[in-house]
Amino acid sequence: MNVMNAYLIPVLLIVLAPFIGGLVYGFDRIVKARMQRRTGPPLLQPFYDFLKLADKRQMMVHSTHAFLGLMHFVSLWFALAVLLLGGDLILVIFLHLLSTSLLILAGYSTRSVFSHLGANRMALSVLAYEPVLIIMAVSVFMINGSFDTSVVYASGEPLLYKMPLAFVALLLVLPIKLKKSPFDVAEAHQEITGGVEIEYSGLFFEAVYTAKWLDYIFCYTLVFLFAGNNILLGAGLIIFTFFYLAALDNSTARVNYKQMLRFSLGVAFTLAFINLLINSLI
């Protein structure tokens, strides 16, 4: 049982991550549609899209750009694997940062206006959410005396009770990370036609598209960290976060990147920071 808990579940989650992420994305689209009193696409629509893309003619701007897109997917999967296997939280955050950086790099590697704008905005988004994640990691360290997430998964006392403000801060920056309204400046279809994604097509777009599903799993795992070994609480937090994100995405309009930075560094960062101060003083 113990061995199963330690390895089987994480490994299953890692292997199935793109599939589960796709389901989450499909369900997300249904929930969003229902909130708007539409029926929405079928649950498996993301996978239908996936199959459709696989059949497309292969096109690219140049190989550097295409390859970086592929590797963004691979390195994000690796970062997720380290997180699920109980690795060092700081390492996980850095790996995630670096995998995002590969996509930013891809955006810069072409001479496409929208791609560049998107990459710039994505870098700004990273700057907006990264400090909160780092403070979260340090708070975890102050509580557990270790950066290892395996310690968090095993802990009987949920982090939520000890760092509630950090959880709120995480909720505030998650829309940035998942490119949800009001903080979807990096993608902003109506404005910059998808940003970095615009120059991808066919198989290479598939990689970038599927990477977004992985990001869902990554973010919900971060949420789950707050529950410790209390799986019920963890499930509750994830469901809550899911509906919160869908509702937020539906009910808000996009802000510009300056407002986003000001909000995340002004409000979310401050909340997380206060939490850290409390954690390190007690």
Place this chain on the structure above:
Amino acid sequence: MNFYLTGLYFLPLIVGGILLIAPAKISRPLVILSSLVLSVLAFLVFLSVNEPVYFSVPHYVSQLVAGADILMLVFFLWVALQRKSLLVGIMSVVQLAGLLYLLKNMSGGESLQFMVDKLSTFMFLLINIISGIIAVFTLRYIDEEDCSAFRKKFFLALLFWFIGAMNLVVSADNLEYFFLFFELTTLASFLFIGFRKDAVSIQNAVTALWMNQLGGIAILAAIFFIVYNGYGEITFTNLLAHAKAEGILLPLALLSIAALIKGAQLPFSKWLLGAMVAPTPVSALLHSSTMVKIAPFIILRLSPALKDTPVAMVIIGLTGFVFIASAVSALSQDNFKRILAHSTIALLALMIMMGAIGTPVTIVAALVLVLFHGISKCMLFLNAGVLERVFHLKQSSDMDRLGESGPFTSLVMTIGFMSLLLPPFGAFIGKWLSIETLGALATEKKLLGALVIVAVAGGGAVLSLLYFKVIGLLINRTGAQDQIRFEKTGPYYAATIYILLGLVLASVAGLPLLLTYYFAPVASAVNGSAVIVMQEGWNLFVGSMRIPLLPMLIAFFLLPVTILVAMFIRFRHTDRVKEYMCGEKINYSFSSFYFSTDRAIPYFSAAGILFFIALIIVALI
């Protein structure tokens, strides 16, 4: 005295003299040969010195040193009059008064003035090998400089004298000697920064002069308090022997201030940033192997005494702040050399912090950072020189076509930036060890530890964004440019860059070996307790710290290798499309984003000043 050591001290001085008077024709073979000899000597010294070697010089040398001190300060006074700089004048007068007072009142004990230990030999390797490479690079660079033939010779001569002065700085045990050599490096950098003789150069040179003189005053004050408190001899060895003595904190704090100024920590970062106006080899020299590396050297030397004192806590706080502040300041820079300069200041802060924490693992981290930062920064700065001379580029935003016109240069620069950032390069290992050991600090000093971890991790994230921003410019191209043809930059440029590239790559491959046989012995010598490095399965243990090798190895293939492969991979059987422009035809400048963080700089400086005041206050109570 060791024969090799004699070579390290006298060879640069003699070579400098010959370069100045001999015809320009022989300077090329002479520089190449002496760089090689110095490197070999440094290596032999590293192998032969295991226990600290003490040696003294005859009494008349001490008088010569005192005379040289005074002569130099008179020269500084002359500079102050000539440049009408009040600050330099004040500093020189204070230094002169202090020195004369000390010479009069100091017991003329026959102490051993020099000590060469493992740390010194570690520094010798860095100083002589890297500076030697820079000297060879300079041969070509200075040829294209717009100045008289004599000044070209003078530049090369100065470079070797600088190497000599650095070799002396890291072997001085007596603080009066240390003061002289410390000020000699100040003098050399003053002459270097003002080399181009235009108004900006002169102004920046004067700034560098008075700031570093302030460091000299701090050393003199430290000497004064050592004498005043009655610890006896004014040597590092004696100071460390009195590590627990009453009133020791003040001299320690003063010497740390000297280090922090040399290391261009806020609010004294201006001198290093101003040094950019000089010819590029000067920047390479100041940033990688000499000058600023005196800062971690002093702190490492003092670390057994500094450890766990309130002074160390303030230094840790200050450097944590400087790390994130200079990372943020770097985001607003466009000038390529200034970007590099800010990242140097940030990494120096980390080295100093690690030295100040002073546990065996942090000492290893500091040494790893000192060495790898030296190699990588030297490579990047020399490339900045190539950009300037061959491609006529200075601003990073103009580099967006470099990937097409200079693929080799952009490849090397990409590797250089990655070596400062990504696993498994040494700089990443250094940062990794830093964050993990700060955790240990955080369990004792909770608040300070937590804040410093946030600063280091946050600053690290900001720096990564910055580096990726530049790498993004370097790999930018259109689909029409699929052919890669490496450009020719001339033998001197190409050879030095190849050597540095080789060093960077060798250091990655040999990291476990280097940790065991190179860093650990030095760290043991610095710390006084053995540092054990061992490999166990997929983990590398440095002391109590675990480095998981498997994620590092995978990360190596996923990140640095990926970026390099991306530059060269060519998919076949895939159709090409033009970039999507919405059917519009617009002129868009493909530069990058900038943050105007300039407004924050005065606040950063003010905070820096507060830290310095705090440093003195905690030393007094």
